[in-house]
Amino acid sequence: MTTTHPPGQYQAQHQLGFHETGHDHIHCLESALGRAGELCRERRVRLTPLRRRVLELVWGGHKPLGAYDILDILKSERRGAAPPTVYRALGFLLKQGLVHRIESLNSFVGCPFPDQDKPHGGQFLICRSCGLTAEINDHQIDQAIKESADKVGFAIARPMIEIEGLCPRCCPD
Amino acid sequence: MTTTHPPGQYQAQHQLGFHETGHDHIHCLESALGRAGELCRERRVRLTPLRRRVLELVWGGHKPLGAYDILDILKSERRGAAPPTVYRALGFLLKQGLVHRIESLNSFVGCPFPDQDKPHGGQFLICRSCGLTAEINDHQIDQAIKESADKVGFAIARPMIEIEGLCPRCCPD
DNA sequence: CCTATAATGTTATATTGTATCATTTTTGTA
DNA sequence: TACAAAAATGATACAATATAACATTATAGG
Numbered sequence: 463m464t465t466t467h468p469p470g471q472y473q474a475q476h477q478l479g480f481h482e483t484g485h486d487h488i489h490c491l492e493s494a495l496g497r498a499g500e501l502c503r504e505r506r507v508r509l510t511p512l513r514r515r516v517l518e519l520v521w522g523g524h525k526p527l528g529a530y531d532i533l534d535i536l537k538s539e540r541r542g543a544a545p546p547t548v549y550r551a552l553g554f555l556l557k558q559g560l561v562h563r564i565e566s567l568n569s570f571v572g573c574p575f576p577d578q579d580k581p582h583g584g585q586f587l588i589c590r591s592c593g594l595t596a597e598i599n600d601h602q603i604d605q606a607i608k609e610s611a612d613k614v615g616f617a618i619a620r621p622m623i624e625i626e627g628l629c630p631r632c633c634p635d
Numbered sequence: 636m637t638t639t640h641p642p643g644q645y646q647a648q649h650q651l652g653f654h655e656t657g658h659d660h661i662h663c664l665e666s667a668l669g670r671a672g673e674l675c676r677e678r679r680v681r682l683t684p685l686r687r688r689v690l691e692l693v694w695g696g697h698k699p700l701g702a703y704d705i706l707d708i709l710k711s712e713r714r715g716a717a718p719p720t721v722y723r724a725l726g727f728l729l730k731q732g733l734v735h736r737i738e739s740l741n742s743f744v745g746c747p748f749p750d751q752d753k754p755h756g757g758q759f760l761i762c763r764s765c766g767l768t769a770e771i772n773d774h775q776i777d778q779a780i781k782e783s784a785d786k787v788g789f790a791i792a793r794p795m796i797e798i799e800g801l802c803p804r805c806c807p808d
Numbered sequence: 809c810c811t812a813t814a815a816t817g818t819t820a821t822a823t824t825g826t827a828t829c830a831t832t833t834t835t836g837t838a
Numbered sequence: 839t840a841c842a843a844a845a846a847t848g849a850t851a852c853a854a855t856a857t858a859a860c861a862t863t864a865t866a867g868g
Contacts, residue, residue: 479787565738600783606775614652615803624795630788
């Protein structure tokens with residue numbers, strides 16, 4: 463399915479901010495899966511069918527999904543799916559930077575920027591009404607955090623920013 | 636114990652950044668408890684012995700403490716302490732802004748700035764080596780986040796910043 | 809083909825957090 | 839003081855999230 467795509471074609475297809483109501487999610491999803499395949503091939507790691515399926519489920523929408531939500535779906539597809547099935551796949555995907563964990567929700571969401579290998583926990587805008595989540599990657603925020611950390615002699619390893627609020631669709635005007 | 640203190644004397648005794656090895660923690664703790672008492676009196680809410688004790692435990696150090704760690708201590712002090720005992724006390728303290736929840740650690744830490752009623756999840760520098768945690772309150776960071784959110788039409792309700800890294804004592808030079 | 813390694817299956821259990829209802833304590837008021 | 843309403847706590851059960859440990863299967867490389 464993805465074997466005929468030339469490498470690189472999946473890059474830079476993300477968009478910043480929130481996705482619009484009618485955005486082409488099928489393309490969005492295939493693009494993410496395709497890029498994930500490329501990256502794993504480059505890195506000589508194995509995006510197995512199970513891992514790929516979990517990634518696909520996480521990318522089912524732009525809303526964080528709980529491990530047990532994923533498990534419920536897997537259980538209906540393969541016999542013997544259990545918590546470790548999901549957590550191991552998620553562990554792999556997290557390590558490869560293909561998904562992020564939203565700490566404040568105990569949930570997981572696909573990463574639209576899997577290429578950069580910066581050790582960041584990510585910057586997320588999370589709608590408390592509809593759950594829609596946007597990953598931003600704001601250098602100004604990074605910079606402000608860096609300066610603040612420097613002031614007290616703190617060495618940043620993993621900045622994690624999760625902003626709860628209302629997305630444009632849920633917050634009229 | 637705190638009844639003879641004139642109001643206001645507990646204000647502005649926090650320090651920014653990380654506490655030094657030999658900082659006067661007894662004073663630090665008493666100051667926090669005293670200010671908590673004042674605030675609760677002003678707000679006409681009840682800092683009961685149980686709640687006060689939980690606050691004291693959370694303030695036992697500048698490291699986030701898990702609910703079940705608190706519970707273990709309570710169980711050795713009062714008969715019949717159970718999870719709800721701790722979670723209800725923590726719920727009260729969180730609501731009053733006297734403690735914060737560190738989402739990435741499922742743990743709780745005392746808030747050094749309980750006066751400001753901004754709806755913020757807090758900005759934390761968390762040492763991955765020793766666990767020491769500093770709450771910062773950087774306006775530059777707030778500002779950068781605000782600007783970034785505005786760009787995509789997102790209305791911030793509760794910004795949450797948890798930066799994992801190494802504190803000055805664990806990160807030589 | 810064979811072996812070492814990686815991935816997955818399977819079962820059990822640990823950790824974190826809530827729901828629910830009974831009881832006690834406190835507050836406001838007559 | 840006495841009493842009713844509200845708040846707080848006690849007590850039991852359970853839900854939700856995550857990991858440990860060991861067996862089995864699949865894959866890569868020689």
